[in-house]
Amino acid sequence: MSKKENILELAKELVSNDREGTHGDAKQNHEQIAEFWNIYLDKKLKPVAAITSDDVATMMALLKISRSTQGEVNMDDYIDGAAYLAIAGELKHDS
DSSP states (O other), rough: OOOHHHHHHHHHHHHOOOOOHHHHOHHHHHHHHHHHHHHHHHHHHOOOOOHHHHHHHHHHHHHHHHHHHHSOOOOHHHHHHHHHHHHHHHHHHHH
């Protein structure tokens, strides 16, 4: 198995396993994060466009991309980034 296949397989396991016990429902979790970020940004930036749950997942992937450019190589950045983009795609499709 190539490294890219391994990364995608591990990301698949992350989004396929029961993570609700640890993190709650992905849609509800990302909607709540969006709500918190909107409250925070409303106080910082006026006017601000509302952040959606799929924006949250996309921005979390961007966070992982940024982290991948700093420090030592951490494969979790790539695995988590792929997983967040999969979540973003699902949330965007469901909206």
